[in-house]
Amino acid sequence: MTETAIPTDVESAVLEACRRAKLASRALATATTTVKNDALHAMADALVAQGARIVEANAKDLERGRANGMSPGLLDRLALDEGRIATIAEALRYVATLPDPVGEVKRGSTLPNGIRLIQKAVPMGVVGMIYEARPNVTVDAAGLSLKSGNAAVLRGGSAAASSNEVIVEVLQDALEGVGLPRDAVQSIDAYGREGARVLMNARGLVDVLVPRGGRDLIQTVVRESTVPAIETGEGNCHVYLDASAPLDRAAAIVLNSKTHRVGVCNAAETLLVHKDAADYLPVILEQLHEAGVTIHADDAAADLAPANVPTVAATEEDWATEYLSLDLAVKVVDSMDEAIAHIARYSTGHTEAIVTNDIDAAQHFVAHIDSAAVMVNASTRFTDGGEFGLGAEIGISTQKLHARGPMGLGELTTTTWVAYGEGHIRG
Amino acid sequence: MTETAIPTDVESAVLEACRRAKLASRALATATTTVKNDALHAMADALVAQGARIVEANAKDLERGRANGMSPGLLDRLALDEGRIATIAEALRYVATLPDPVGEVKRGSTLPNGIRLIQKAVPMGVVGMIYEARPNVTVDAAGLSLKSGNAAVLRGGSAAASSNEVIVEVLQDALEGVGLPRDAVQSIDAYGREGARVLMNARGLVDVLVPRGGRDLIQTVVRESTVPAIETGEGNCHVYLDASAPLDRAAAIVLNSKTHRVGVCNAAETLLVHKDAADYLPVILEQLHEAGVTIHADDAAADLAPANVPTVAATEEDWATEYLSLDLAVKVVDSMDEAIAHIARYSTGHTEAIVTNDIDAAQHFVAHIDSAAVMVNASTRFTDGGEFGLGAEIGISTQKLHARGPMGLGELTTTTWVAYGEGHIRG
Structure with missing residues (x-):
């Protein structure tokens, strides 16, 4: 391994962000669909209302990108204007219209001994997302995580750091406005690649990692991550x-x-x-x-x-x-x-x-x-x-564990078994 | 990392075993339930018929264990006699009575454009199992993998290597007898800990790793494996x-x-x-x-x-x-x-x-x-x-990805989407 040591302050800051996300995730797990949808609309409203501020931050990213010789294609993916922000906000309102995957009863029966058993969908907890410099993914990931009852710890490309910082702040204000914890959506862009490596190894704090981007990004996550990850998007x-x-x-x-x-x-x-x-x-x-x-x-x-x-x-x-x-x-x-x-x-x-x-x-x-x-x-x-009728798409899994093919909101949930007895003991 | 390099011959031998398992898995994936159940009965019959040979090999393991100061508890878990072999064989016959999880249609609909879409259960492909010196787990893992249509690459503890070698040979003969490939069940015990490390990193050849054993074994697999693994069995x-x-x-x-x-x-x-x-x-x-x-x-x-x-x-x-x-x-x-x-x-x-x-x-x-x-x-x-009515249990997952709680045969499957059109193209 040729990796260099991770500075202690980066490690503790990112782990602290994950810990706060974990706490916030407990509030999201029990939030009603109504509250989550209110939050999605509040987030959409706030993005539009703060459009000028976001565009201003985005201009800094674009300027830095141009100075660093970023290609026109990548600059285009990075660029935001008020029209694009309106489109991104609309996507949040669309997520609000989708069925809530949390609470769905998957299986259930009354066991021979009388115990009533159900298996139901519950949020994963904390979803980590690692992606490239596309500020729209920041909003998308936050919205999909929220609707599925998960806190999100986001690591976008550093090239979009200024945009992401303002966007996450705007989203956090909106969450607070409907009574949900700010820590439900956090960015760790400030901690660079080393921060991403801490995130990939925050097993026990982060429940699933979803990389979105090119082959190199995905293979790095799959190789280096001890947090369970979902391989997406490579299509030969x-x-x-x-x-x-x-x-x-x-x-x-x-x-x-x-x-x-x-x-x-x-x-x-x-x-x-x-x-x-x-x-x-x-x-x-x-x-x-x-x-x-x-x-x-x-x-x-x-x-x-x-x-x-x-x-x-x-x-x-x-x-x-x-x-x-x-x-x-x-x-x-x-x-x-x-x-x-x-x-x-x-x-x-x-x-x-x-x-x-x-x-x-x-x-x-x-x-x-x-x-x-x-x-x-x-x-x-x-x-x-979308074509398969799953509503929003988080990515397309090419692995076999957990999810395979297009992933909808339901794939950001896990299940729990709940057994109701009347004093049952095992004989 | 303090790991030592893996000898090239171990690496190529284990990867070759995985490659042969992958090929065999394609035959298992399309084997009918009848053939798989016939194989389970043939395996049970063969274990009983070859009981004396297995006990003889087991005696060598026990002797080595005693010489190495193995504890009475571990020696007991390692020990086989014809009575225990009959019990193990009976468990295979029980697996034959369970419903086949392969082919179950999970979801399906006719899309607005007329495409008929189904999501159905298919085998994972190659299941890797890493476990401790318990020869009964060798048979159990082989039987559960087979019934769910998967090839199995098994790494038991080296302390059970002689028993496992004979058991796997007996099972392979039985598979061949019903027309299934011998490579559907393989042991890599001969390649020791280094072989286990190759298995844990045979991503693309091995589809899922299921560690069974104590905390240290499970944590090692979770930490070192690039093959998606399922964390099982720690219960505080x-x-x-x-x-x-x-x-x-x-x-x-x-x-x-x-x-x-x-x-x-x-x-x-x-x-x-x-x-x-x-x-x-x-x-x-x-x-x-x-x-x-x-x-x-x-x-x-x-x-x-x-x-x-x-x-x-x-x-x-x-x-x-x-x-x-x-x-x-x-x-x-x-x-x-x-x-x-x-x-x-x-x-x-x-x-x-x-x-x-x-x-x-x-x-x-x-x-x-x-x-x-x-x-x-x-x-x-x-x-x-068993209590939850899942039939056989592969383990109890304490992670959130793919399976959570008791895992039955169904948890050794993944899904595939099949879409039937009449020349549909996307507009």
């Missing part, structure tokens, strides 16, 4: 065209999966084509080319590309890459089982799609794919909390 | 006597929670008594004393002990200790909220009980306790997979 998604796929449907699903939005985790990155469907490839590759897609093809696919469609030779690295760009790896396979084996090897377990008109083939694919979502004759782009 | 459980508790009920629940079985995680370790119920203490302390319990009392409780009941002064350490013995810490509190705060500080989040006849008091306690199980007027001893 595949579309497989079976021998029986009708061309028009196949082309539409491939195009939509790849080009509808390229920078998102549910976009397709590799196309696998059964050799018996290979005669579709000229048409599909041409359409992809027209849409601006660069084709990384294996030999068989390259041979099928029309003369006007340039391809580059796919390497081992291409199969493993989540491009997040107008690039697509394309491979011809001899059988569905070859496609399944390729996916097992390279997929990040997010979403895979099959296009087929053969009911047994669809069933075989679904049974043998080990991913969070499998699409049969639908675009990979549908793996999404 | 509390019984709280409210002011309204009737004496006979209170005494029965305290006695049962403490003395019914002392070495288990759901035994009570601390008794908290409301000052208005303190006049019950003389009777209850006398009964505990008669049952052989050593009372670690705070000043107020010590003052209430009858002359013939000796007490020792409780220290800070007592409140935090899971005795697992005939010891009980006893404290008088001024209010229920003081009891709740004490529990929040010292509990491991396993089980807490309240004895009360006041419905509002019961509700307040349930709402403010953050543990896997809360008992109202019932012994802490009821937190148990």
Whole structure:
């Protein structure tokens, strides 16, 4: 390990923030839905009312970002104006309209001995969020945590520290206004990367860590964290065209999966084509080319590309890459089982799609794919909390523990068993 | 970090075992319930048929254990005879009678766009188990993993290595006999502690780690593992006597929670008594004393002990200790909220009980306790997979992610979303 020691003052400050969040979480756990919704509206009102102050703080972040040579894309994600603040506030009001996941009875029965047993949803307690310099995520994370009855300890990118500081202060004032503890939402941006490392190891104080951001951020959290973490958002998604796929449907699903939005985790990155469907490839590759897609093809696919469609030779690295760009790896396979084996090897377990008109083939694919979502004759782009009807989405889990696929508010809860006896003892 | 480097050959051997388990897991994931139950019966039959061979291997472990000065208690847990093997085999037959958790549809709907969406239970894939020198756990872990459609990579204590080696071979032969892959159950005991460390970091190959054993083992796994792990089995459980508790009920629940079985995680370790119920203490302390319990009392409780009941002064350490013995810490509190705060500080989040006849008091306690199980007027001893009707129990989770409280077969599954469209693309 090449890590340097964490300064004692950073460690004690972050642990103290987590301890205060833990205390606050007990008040949130018993807050009624009405109070939580009032808080969400108060937070939205306060953000709009304090818009000018937030924009002013954001200007400092932008100035620092420009001085540090931040890319235009990142600067855009960082930038706030009163219009964007209104949109962010609206998202809080939307969260207020969603069902409260807390208190839902999951299972229950009267045991043979007469004990009445229920298993019900309760908040996690303290949710830690580690994310990149996007001030809208600060508000989003605070709102989703609050609605699910959790306190939130937030670590945004230092590049958004000024914005986040003012935003969190505004949210805390709003919480206080409805009688909830200020400590329910806290930022530890002031403690930098070392503060984030303390957060990742505050096991017992922080109940779950949700990293949101790029691959490096997520892998760091997964590797270094002793707090249970949920791996989200890496998507090396595949579309497989079976021998029986009708061309028009196949082309539409491939195009939509790849080009509808390229920078998102549910976009397709590799196309696998059964050799018996290979005669579709000229048409599909041409359409992809027209849409601006660069084709990384294996030999068989390259041979099928029309003369006007340039391809580059796919390497081992291409199969493993989540491009997040107008690039697509394309491979011809001899059988569905070859496609399944390729996916097992390279997929990040997010979403895979099959296009087929053969009911047994669809069933075989679904049974043998080990991913969070499998699409049969639908675009990979549908793996999404909103599309799935979960309301707000915290992220898309690509791990198997606790939550898999799009995570809604319910995934920020755990359960407790409550047993009611009349003096029952075990014999 | 003071860890030494792991020898390359150990690393590659263990990773290779995990890779083979991953391959085998795909066959198990699609195995029917009938085949899995046939395998469980074949495994049971084979253990009984090969009993003499297993006992012979076990004798070597016992001999080595005696030579190494292993305690009589540990030697007893390690020892096998044909009678114990028959009991272990019977447990496999019982697992065959339990419902198959794989394939259960958890949620489903037709989305507004017509996509038919279901979320269904699927196996985790590869389950890693790290446990102590108890050969019965080898069989138990193999059986539970198999029934839930998972391959198992087992690391038992080296003290049971000879027994485990033969047992795993017998189980593998049985699996092969019903057409399932041998690699579905593997032992990595031969690779010692270093092998265990490789297993804990085989993220991507191993889907979940379930440690079973004492506090040190579990904390090591939680701290060192990058594979998602489930923390199980630490139980510093509390019984709280409210002011309204009737004496006979209170005494029965305290006695049962403490003395019914002392070495288990759901035994009570601390008794908290409301000052208005303190006049019950003389009777209850006398009964505990008669049952052989050593009372670690705070000043107020010590003052209430009858002359013939000796007490020792409780220290800070007592409140935090899971005795697992005939010891009980006893404290008088001024209010229920003081009891709740004490529990929040010292509990491991396993089980807490309240004895009360006041419905509002019961509700307040349930709402403010953050543990896997809360008992109202019932012994802490009821937190148990069998008692809760879950069938077999893999362990009792004291963490909040994925599973909390007694874990049945269902907790060894994850879910996948399957969406059926008719050429749906996202607009």
